[in-house]
Amino acid sequence: MKYELLGKCPVCDKEMQVTELSCKSCHTVISGEFEPCKFCKLSKQQKHFVEIFIKNRGNIKEIEKELDISYPTVRNKLEEVIAALGYRVEQKETANRKDILDKLSKGEISKEEALKLLSD
Template identity: 65%
Template sequence: MKKEALGKCPVCNDNLNITRLQCNSCGTAIEGNFTQCKFCKLDDNQKDFVEVFIKNRGNIKEIEKEMGISYPTVRNKLENVIESLGYSPKSAPKMNKKEILSKLSNGEITADEAVKLLSE
């Protein structure tokens, strides 16, 4: 089983740098100060979410179904990943009452979620 490099320090949660790379075949080693890709810095839950998101081609209804979570939870997880990748989160556009009631009617959100959205 192949192990992934840690992206965050388990003590202080700061980013880790890779300082040594080694070839499994010939043993050649390269030392330096290497940065990790942005996705390496995501935690396991975020990586799992990104995989489900990509597999479902960003279809939030399918993501909800596969993960057993609500629309707002999918949005929150997506915003969390966006922020972890170093991008500024954009505030979600406000839905009008008609859109909220339509989502409720289609089963895209729960009654509690609709109440919350209507009170914002």
């Protein structure tokens, strides 16, 4: 059985380090300290989102349909992936506002909670 390379420790959530590589063909083994690729550091959910994003060529409408999520949720997931890859994410006021209104329309938050979040 093959296991996927873990980017984060399942115990403490810190970065894992690869210490051995081996060749299936000639059985060469290399030991050392190797950094996993940036994408290995993503969670399973983030990798799934990236796969759907690429499959749909970044078309937000198609991603919304396939994952059955709203535009603000797609944007938030994309920003989470960008941050997990080590890039700076600028929070946009309008995206946050849309997310709050989306949660309100879905009944995930109350009117009072929405007003408080919008006033912050």
